[in-house]
Amino acid sequence: MDFASERQGMVDEQLIPRGITDPAVLAAFRSVPREKFIDPQYQKLAYIDAPLTIGEGQTISQPFTVAMMTQLLELKTTDRVLEVGTGSGYQAAILAEIVKDGQVFTIERFANLATKAEKVLDYKNVKVSVGDGTRGLPDEAPFDAIIVTAAAPKIPQPLIDQLALGGRLVMPVGGEWHQEMIRIRKEKEGIKRERFGGYRFVPLIGEFGLKK
Numbered sequence: 453m454d455f456a457s458e459r460q461g462m463v464d465e466q467l468i469p470r471g472i473t474d475p476a477v478l479a480a481f482r483s484v485p486r487e488k489f490i491d492p493q494y495q496k497l498a499y500i501d502a503p504l505t506i507g508e509g510q511t512i513s514q515p516f517t518v519a520m521m522t523q524l525l526e527l528k529t530t531d532r533v534l535e536v537g538t539g540s541g542y543q544a545a546i547l548a549e550i551v552k553d554g555q556v557f558t559i560e561r562f563a564n565l566a567t568k569a570e571k572v573l574d575y576k577n578v579k580v581s582v583g584d585g586t587r588g589l590p591d592e593a594p595f596d597a598i599i600v601t602a603a604a605p606k607i608p609q610p611l612i613d614q615l616a617l618g619g620r621l622v623m624p625v626g627g628e629w630h631q632e633m634i635r636i637r638k639e640k641e642g643i644k645r646e647r648f649g650g651y652r653f654v655p656l657i658g659e660f661g662l663k664k
């Protein structure tokens with residue numbers, strides 16, 4: 453099987469039957485070549501229904517997890533989005549496809565992962581930076597959407613502060629072995645919080661995350 457037909461298979465078998473319905477999310481998954489974000493020795497596994505290793509003890513999330521988090525962000529094409537945890541760059545590419553007239557800022561703590569991701573991310577509307585994403589990117593705030601692709605016991609306060617009014621933030625929140633997917637929404641009346649089931653992510657390491 454070639455990558456193009458595996459990519460369509462991923463959408464039809466892993467995403468649609470499990471409740472991914474947002475047409476913009478499905479279109480992005482049909483077009484972004486996931487194999488490009490994976491090291492050569494694992495490339496033939498690019499479309500399996502599981503996370504894969506990307507080096508530095510980190511992983512590219514399972515396709516369904518990337519899709520679910522993206523759908524929860526309820527993106528508009530003009531949104532300014534912050535991603536904490538660039539990793540392979542795949543999630544950033546999916547976001548960039550959707551916010552065509554907006555901007556994606558993605559931040560990674562490992563310089564070599566950021567450099568690798570930057571090389572494969574072929575989008576004018578993506579900016580990769582290296583640093584502690586638990587502090588957010590104050591110079592670029594506010595954001596319409598923030599996605600954190602690593603887990604901590606609580607949502608870093610700077611990220612909540614950098615969310616625009618009406619903005620959404622999606623992050624796995626919990627202990628080392630098990631987290632709950634959380635979406636918060638910043639509204640005039642305050643912060644609204646919803647839960648979307650159990651997941652397991654790599655740790656969010658930083659000043660407002662886990663210390664290491």
Ligand code: SAH
Binds near residue numbers: 536584659
């Ligand atoms: N979104 C990625 C998934 C990467 S896994 C993808 O599509 O491939 C989570 C990433 O978060 C790891 O690369 C890890 O190094 C990074 N990370 C952990 N804590 C961080 C922090 N405080 N700031 C920035 N990146 C962080």
